[in-house]
Amino acid sequence: MQNLEQTSRRNFLKIASAAGGGLFLGFNWANAAAVPVIVNPESLAAGAVNFNSFLTIGTDNIITIFSPNPEIGQGIKTAFPMIVAEELDADWTLVKTVQANLDSSKYERQVTGGSGAVPHSWERLRKAGATARYLLVEAASKRWNVPVSEITTEKGKIFHKSSGKSLAYGALAEEASKLTVPKEVKLKDEKSFTLIGQSVRNVDNKNIITGKPLFGLDFYREGMLFALIQRPKAFGLKLKSVDAEAAKKMPGIVNVVTFENSVAVVGKSTWQVKKARELLKIEYEKEFDLESSTDHNRIFKQLLDGGEATVRRKNGDVDAAFKNAAKVITAEYQCPFLPHSPLEPMNFFAHVREDGVELVGPTQTPDRARGEAAKITGFPPEKITVEITRQGGGFGRRLAADFAIEATHVSKLMKAPVKVIWTREDDMTGGTYRPAVRYRFEAALDKSGQMIGYKLRGVGMNAGNPTREDNFPSGAVDNLLIDSVDHKSPITTGPWRAPITNFLAYAEQSFLDEVAEAAGKDPVQFRLELLEKAKKAPVGEIKYDIDRMIAVIKLAAEKSNWGKKKGVHQGFSVYFSHRSYVAQVGEVIVEKGKPVLKNMIAAVDCGIVINKSGSLQQVRGGVVDGIGHAMYGNLTFKDGVPDQSNFNGFRLIRMNEIPEVDVHFVDNGISPTGLGEPALPPAGAAAANAFYRATKKRLRNQPFIEEEAFKNIS
Amino acid sequence: MALLKLQINNRSYETDVEEDTPLLWVLRDNLGLVGTKFGCGIAQCGACTVHLDGEAVRSCTLPVSAVGKGKVTTIEGLSEKGDHPVQKAWDEIDVAQCGYCQAGQIMTAAAFLKKNPKPTDAQIVETMSGNLCRCGTYHRIREAVKSAASKTK
Ligand code: FES
Ligand code: FES
DSSP states (O other): OOOOOHHHHHHHHHHHHHHTSEEEEEEOSSOTTOOOEEOOHHHHHTTOOOOSEEEEEETTSOEEEEEOSOOSSSSHHHHHHHHHHHHHTOOGGGEEEEEOOOOTTTOTTOOOOTTOHHHHHHHHHHHHHHHHHHHHHHHHHHHHTOOGGGEEEETTEEEETTTTEEEEHHHHHHHHTTSOOOSOOOOOOGGGOSSTTSOOOOTTHHHHHTTOSOBGGGOOOTTOEEEEEEOOSSTTEEEEEEEOHHHHTSTTEEEEEEETTEEEEEESSHHHHHHHHTTOEEEEEESSOOOOHHHHHHHHHHHHHHOOOEEEEEESOHHHHHHSOSEEEEEEEEEOBBOOOOSSOOEEEEEEOSSOEEEEEOOSOHHHHHHHHHHHHOOOGGGEEEEEOBOSOOTTGGGSOHHHHHHHHHHHHHTSOEEEEOOHHHHHHSOOBBOOEEEEEEEEEOTTSOEEEEEEEEEEESOSOOOOTTSTTTTSOSEEEEEEEEEOOSSOBOOOSSTTHHHHHHHHHHHHHHHHHHTTOOHHHHHHHHHHHHHHSOOSOOOSOHHHHHHHHHHHHHHTTTTOOTTOEEEEEEEEETTEEEEEEEEEEEETTEEEEEEEEEEEEOSSOSOHHHHHHHHHHHHHHHHHHHHHOOBOEETTEESOOSTTTSOOOOGGGOOEEEEEEOOOOOOOOOOSSTTSTTHHHHHHHHHHHHHSOOOOBSSGGGSGGGTTOO | OEEEEEEETTEEEEEEEOTTSBHHHIIIIITOOTTSOOSOSSSSSOTTEEEETTEEEEGGGSBGGGTTTOEEEOGGGSOSSSOOHHHHHHHHTTOOSSOTTHHHHHHHHHHHHHHOSSOOHHHHHHHHTTSOOTTOOHHHHHHHHHHHHHHOO
């Protein structure tokens, strides 16, 4: 049995006293099979409880649910409690959500990334809610002396219909807390859900629209110092010497400290440290090659033609297939590096004290921040607390811990509470980008237009494996070879919303459009034929659900009235990523000689939709993100220095540039999968394929605006 | 450093800052009004939008010394109970994802609707295109401005 950690105990006691008694149900995040436990002062004092998250039902009828996952705009803080409240038949207006702090021995998956939070938590949350309901019903049955089978619950109330008796949950909470928790509880039939599937507003709306301090950057502490850090301007440089005399003389500056390759200017306000930082005189020396985008283009070509490739998947005899082909189609696709650009720039607070470390800020991986702080300070993890704030977007950037590392270093050196702030320029030029990648596709068609061979080589800049070798069309082609080569670049990279698939889907789905055309087939029909073939005669292992993919293809085709709209140029795309299936149709209309992307139609299978409002937002946002970066996103380099450093040079999509986005969810009752990412990957190709229909020009490189073919497109 | 008097949200504030400090950082670092956000610092994103004598301005590029006797309104002072028609529309239509850009969006929309209570769709898009939303909530921002317009007298 684990003991409670400090933070949870504190949280728990605070809520316990505020509620003035009631039912406190602890449940176990780490272990899906664990039975929830009733927590009371005695069991707490004895340390004889094993729980890591909890819900409380107060005598005041207020239900509090702890949400352990970081919220970055993906809607977890609203969706999680909805799941509990559904099984509990709670009155949603009386449910409160509290963001739990880092407690890694308790929350096994306290990470935001990979669209994995909902699938991980679905069962556990339902079980917690159902257990609480069971106890309340038991308590009512005892009090009224009627059988459990005659008792019903609805919206936070318990009813005994035949006698007309009813009570609010709060009135039974104390009695429920004296009962024994069942080993098994029955979960609801999914068809009877009343809250799940509805539109529920973001639980933080009120705070957001009134400007309450919610985000990491909003965190201030009495006596806190501000730090801006000068990092090497070019990737590949390292620090040689620092002359901070002029900077130190500036008003408000407390000190300038150096660690690793960084120079931190520390002072009393953001503006003062920003001005002082400009006066630093720093010398650097070359540690690695200072790469330019022109180098990258040359390297890509070398790796595609002669790089030592790692084979990712191989089926059949590719060489023979291409030799026997009636037609071979080849095309290359390339994307640039991208910054994540969450609207809240990186920032983090650290206070390294004599007895431990306090960390506060926006992070997608609190555990990693803590681990790094432990390494720097030598404190064991249990002496380090991490408070997770709301986050102004993440898109994968806050999976890194660089900002937490910096804050810890500076606080340790200054022996003071410090907040490290990144300006937008720091954020955009500071690294961990979506890697630049280039793909070469080759397809072999036989006389009847069947795809008998398929080759894909992916080459990337610190991209690891830039392919997803088991994704469609793998499994549907008899002879297939997928391999990759990686170039180690000093430019740092990391996961970016829908890692790898954010561009791979684009390239693959655009290329399949080219192949369909060469085969003389309709793009939708072509994909359906491939899937039917994979179903009848699968080639090697298949790691996607063919039927679910077919279903979204058909739904998107139906909702877009595929191929039947006059004057509308349609493009198709479908992709499976992050456990969900999404098909999209882009619609381009030519207005005054100019092709304009007017509509996107998305068919989405993410299993059961938990929050309709939030889900719609995620899909629309993902589509807008996918289109925006495909059209405009471009980070280029000259001698290791990014050419773009703020939103004047790096263009983000704006309201006047968005298409309408029409979203349709598949209703199949399957356990929910995530939605933070899957809508993004297929968006770009649906748009590009539609532009092709309108202009007869392929857009093979991102961003579109740099493409000759796109020059007269808005 | 200079001692400056500022009129913000119908209150007087006094603060000792360098005169070239952007209003944004005075609000945030000196006065504890953190509803106004920092996104770019170069007037590109609109996250820092406040009202100066009723006009939407970008506080990240406005030196505090230029505010003078002007009346500043921030998101905290847009309404007493968070019930300005624009705020209400933002809640009802459930606009926010991460929420970071939304104070700036709301301030831009509120100033716009005050001047132009019955805007056309094209005018809404034109005005709101000045504000970035990295989460891509543009469809609902547009809808919320429209809804607020229909409810403002
Ligand atoms: S922070 Fe002022 S416009 Fe971006
Ligand atoms: S809601 Fe996240 S930036 Fe707009």
